[in-house]
Amino acid sequence: MAIDPTEVPRFAHGSRVPGWDEAADLSKDPAVVPDPATTPVPDHVRIAIAAQMAKYPDVRSAAIPALHIIQREHGWCSPTAIEQAACVMRLTPAYLTAVATFYDMFSTTPKGRHDVYVCTNISCSLRGADAIYQEMLSAAGDDPDFHVQSFECLGACDIAPMASVDGEYVGPLDGDDCARIVDDVKAGRAVLPDKQLRKRKAAGA
Amino acid sequence: MKQLFAHIDDPELATLDGYSRRGGYEMLRMALQMEPQDVLQEMLDSGVRGRGGAGFAMGKKMSFIPKGTMDKYLVCNADESEPGAFKDRELMQKNPHQLIEGIIIGAYAIGANKSFIFIRGEYQYPADVLDAALAEARTAGYVGERILGSDHTLDLVVHRGAGAYICGEETALLDALEGKRGNPRLKPPFPAVQGLYKGPTLINNVETLMNVPVVMRLGGAEYAKIGTETSTGTKVVSISGCVQRPGNYEVVLGTPAREIIFGLAGGPPPGRTIKAWFPGGSSAPVLPGTDEYLDLPYDFDSLAKAGSMLGSGSIIIVDDSISIVDVALKTAKFYRHESCGKCTPCREGTNWTVRMLERVQTGEATPMDLDIMASVQEQIIGNCLCVLGDSMAMPISAMIKHFRDEFEAHIKEAREANGLGAAIPQVNRGRQAGPYPMLDPADVDPTAAVA
Numbered sequence: 001m002a003i004d005p006t007e008v009p010r011f012a013h014g015s016r017v018p019g020w021d022e023a024a025d026l027s028k029d030p031a032v033v034p035d036p037a038t039t040p041v042p043d044h045v046r047i048a049i050a051a052q053m054a055k056y057p058d059v060r061s062a063a064i065p066a067l068h069i070i071q072r073e074h075g076w077c078s079p080t081a082i083e084q085a086a087c088v089m090r091l092t093p094a095y096l097t098a099v100a101t102f103y104d105m106f107s108t109t110p111k112g113r114h115d116v117y118v119c120t121n122i123s124c125s126l127r128g129a130d131a132i133y134q135e136m137l138s139a140a141g142d143d144p145d146f147h148v149q150s151f152e153c154l155g156a157c158d159i160a161p162m163a164s165v166d167g168e169y170v171g172p173l174d175g176d177d178c179a180r181i182v183d184d185v186k187a188g189r190a191v192l193p194d195k196q197l198r199k200r201k202a203a204g205a
Numbered sequence: 206m207k208q209l210f211a212h213i214d215d216p217e218l219a220t221l222d223g224y225s226r227r228g229g230y231e232m233l234r235m236a237l238q239m240e241p242q243d244v245l246q247e248m249l250d251s252g253v254r255g256r257g258g259a260g261f262a263m264g265k266k267m268s269f270i271p272k273g274t275m276d277k278y279l280v281c282n283a284d285e286s287e288p289g290a291f292k293d294r295e296l297m298q299k300n301p302h303q304l305i306e307g308i309i310i311g312a313y314a315i316g317a318n319k320s321f322i323f324i325r326g327e328y329q330y331p332a333d334v335l336d337a338a339l340a341e342a343r344t345a346g347y348v349g350e351r352i353l354g355s356d357h358t359l360d361l362v363v364h365r366g367a368g369a370y371i372c373g374e375e376t377a378l379l380d381a382l383e384g385k386r387g388n389p390r391l392k393p394p395f396p397a398v399q400g401l402y403k404g405p406t407l408i409n410n411v412e413t414l415m416n417v418p419v420v421m422r423l424g425g426a427e428y429a430k431i432g433t434e435t436s437t438g439t440k441v442v443s444i445s446g447c448v449q450r451p452g453n454y455e456v457v458l459g460t461p462a463r464e465i466i467f468g469l470a471g472g473p474p475p476g477r478t479i480k481a482w483f484p485g486g487s488s489a490p491v492l493p494g495t496d497e498y499l500d501l502p503y504d505f506d507s508l509a510k511a512g513s514m515l516g517s518g519s520i521i522i523v524d525d526s527i528s529i530v531d532v533a534l535k536t537a538k539f540y541r542h543e544s545c546g547k548c549t550p551c552r553e554g555t556n557w558t559v560r561m562l563e564r565v566q567t568g569e570a571t572p573m574d575l576d577i578m579a580s581v582q583e584q585i586i587g588n589c590l591c592v593l594g595d596s597m598a599m600p601i602s603a604m605i606k607h608f609r610d611e612f613e614a615h616i617k618e619a620r621e622a623n624g625l626g627a628a629i630p631q632v633n634r635g636r637q638a639g640p641y642p643m644l645d646p647a648d649v650d651p652t653a654a655v656a
Contacts, residue, residue, distance in 0.1 A: 040255050045463065048623060055362050057276075057319070057382075057402055058383060058402055059384075060383060060384035060385070061364075061383055061384045062384065063385075064326075064364075064366060064367050064381065065364070065365065065382065068367065099385065102387060102545075103366070103368050103387075104367070104368035104369060105367040105368035117327070121288045121485075121535065121539055122289065122446070122448050122487055122521055122535050123288060123445040123521055125531075125535055126446045126521075126523065126527060126532075127446075127447075151327075151368075152286070152370060152539055152542060152543065153289070153290075153414050153487075153539070154285060154290070155285050155286065155290065155291045155325070155327065155328065156291055156294065157288075157289055157290075157443065157446070157519075158443070158452040159449045159452065160445060160451065167327075167329035167330065168329075168330070169330070175234075188543065191321060197300070197330075198330055201214050201453065202210065202295055202299065202452065202453055203450055203452020203453055203454060204210055204441075204452060204453050204454030204455055204469065205213050
């Protein structure tokens with residue numbers, strides 16, 4: 001994805017702080033394909049990734065499924081996690097890191113276990129999504145288990161404003177629902193059972 | 206006339222039993238009795254156009270796939286990420302078998318033995334539904350080796366993406382499917398010649414492929430009688446934004462837009478009027494909510510003639526309580542975030558458009574910035590490998606064209622609110638200014654301060 005210019009460290013007069021885009025430490029040798037003998041990979045991870053690799057004519061096609069697997073296992077695409085996937089897939093960690101940094105659903109920095117994506121795109125924002133996002137941020141507070149992120153269109157404009165809570169689409173949301181989402185997730189219950197998209201009837205049926 | 210939405214809310218439809226009881230997989234049996242060439246001919250006769258955005262005739266696209274025994278692929282594009290589009294989600298979640306049947310018939314027609322459904326990673330539940338439906342179809346012998354005793358073999362894989370709008374672009378989708386960053390490729394060679402794993406590849410949208418069994422059932426010639434002459438069949442329209450009943454509605458192409466917006470979706474909230482609408486997702490040039498545009502027949506050619514496009518068939522309604530500047534900024538920010546960065550006009554153009562719109566919003570801009578912004582859009586269109594940049598440029602330039610007064614009024618108001626004073630018209634100051642001088646230099650007092 002494009003780099004968000006607001007996240008680039010800058011001096012007060014506008015110039016970039018040197019070093020923000022230094023991708024490689026030139027004093028180190030480049031990482032090679034990890035050696036299976038010295039890279040411990042849990043068996044269930046190895047089996048799951050190998051099963052994905054078997055589905056495609058080219059094993060590299062399993063890069064995204066493999067990253068999903070290790071992110072679920074480790075919580076984020078940590079260097080250790082990427083090394084494990086690279087070891088099973090016989091690719092360099094750099095290759096998988098390049099893929100992981102491209103896609104919004106992969107995180108190369110530590111994040112909370114529970115993903116709450118709040119859609120703030122056009123259709124949702126026309127119905128007050130920006131306020132819902134702020135509400136959601138304050139409802140989750142600084143709880144390290146929550147990873148609240150504003151997301152581009154999630155493809156559920158019929159229930160705008162909406163959010164995806166660990167993959168479950170819920171909406172239309174109002175301000176009070178944010179606290180309910182946090183409670184439901186903490187209690188391990190189904191999230192907002194009355195507002196789940198999967199139970200909704202088609203408008204044009 | 207509902208072809209895809211006929212029993213959409215029946216929970217049984219998602220199961221193999223329920224689908225078979227409604228005549229499911231009958232068309233596959235029939236197609237396997239026919240020659241692939243005849244199946245292709247039906248698609249050509251039907252005139253069915255792609256439902257994903259470009260509106261290219263499906264039969265023609267299929268006919269570009271070379272004949273012969275090389276490795277060919279059929280990829281179903283289920284990476285529905287266009288803001289305002291949510292039809293494929295509902296179709297896959299509630300009617301997965303019709304998609305699978307469409308893919309098998311399509312693959313038979315072009316001679317593909319390997320097929321992928323590329324579904325966006327956020328659609329976890331629809332992907333689970335598809336996986337379950339695929340397992341059922343495989344057990345029943347519809348997917349796998351020697352389908353129903355014929356010579357046709359097809360392997361189908363549901364591939365989940367990981368959140369990138371660009372992957373809806375067909376060549377970027379192929380890169381993502383090959384396990385790379387989703388960057389678009391240079392065309393030609395087109396995917397029909399050299400696509401996935403360098404083999405000929407047919408890429409179609411979910412809704413397009415779901416129409417394949419419908420075409421087979423009705424017959425191509427009969428299907429072509431639905432809708433208008435150049436836009437045949439029915440279309441699932443996603444309508445959202447400031448309307449009372451947002452959702453998916455299946456309509457015959459050529460239905461007046463007014464009937465969809467007011468008749469089906471209930472129009473804007475009481476007391477509000479439509480200021481603007483996107484006829485085909487956020488990439489489509491915005492149209493004003495005047496009678497002239499609302500009375501347009503909703504089909505590919507009428508909208509193209511009116512200066513917009515049908516796109517993926519996603520209507521977003523903006524009512525008069527919303528500032529067009531906010532809509533423009535939201536749209537531009539989306540494309541800035543989603544630009545993959547491969548081509549300069551798109552990477553830089555989306556970024557600078559956002560910055561200029563932010564200046565407009567805060568009142569730092571002058572009306573001349575609108576001209577510069579319009580010229581930036583012109584420089585994006587047609588200058589990139591894919592149409593992501595164009596997708597921002599088209600709605601933004603349409604907004605500037607149709608709502609220039611509102612932009613200028615907003616600039617004036619915001620300047621006054623921030624105590625910046627009235628905007629002083631600028632003249633072309635050579636390299637520092639944009640290419641469109643507002644005034645003839647002769648008419649301007651050279652001693653006046655420049656804003």
